[in-house]
Amino acid sequence: KNQVEQSPQSLIILEGKNCTLQCNYTVSPFSNLRWYKQDTGRGPVSLTIMTFSENTKSNGRYTATLDADTKQSSLHITASQLSDSASYICVVSGTGGFKTIFGAGTRLFVKA
């Protein structure tokens, strides 16, 4: 069964600290993995996309990694800011027709 599991479910960190969010998936065959940021009451916005051959992708203070062998990805946020408070969603797409699975998200709270 194709699944995307994210951990932790929620996370509280202090402003300026780093954090890492995890995503494990079983989608097969694999096409690509995206990380989205969803602010409260808004639609998701894409942060990074990685295909099978890529193992790291950066977007400012966000760095995503992908290990296609172990089917794991992480999103590392450096020097967190209050505006980073949001849900971070891991989305995995397979090949052969439309097959995209959304993780439940990690809810990040950044406190001053």
Added chain:
Amino acid sequence: NAGVMQNPRHLVRRRGQEARLRCSPMKGHSHVYWYRQLPEEGLKFMVYLQKENIIDESGMPKERFSAEFPKEGPSILRIQQVVRGDSAAYFCASSLNGQTDTEAFFGQGTRLTVV
């Protein structure tokens, strides 16, 4: 180039009424996806449409829900005889083509409340 536009942003319906949610994709995009997000849960795929065609409706409940994307005008998600359990945020996304490595852009969502 305006982003994906959804309206209304908030919709309140009484049980048994119909809800019509609209989605105007980004200019040039002919692929539209609808998702439902229950409170504190992740997005769940409902339906994928291309102009005048339903490509995949595997996530859509069999009864009361329907979607269309006509040749002209926005995509419409229609929920007939709404029940309390239909209360959720409904998001629409659009993309240039149906390839999974093509980015889909999301609208701000419609929050449906059934009272």
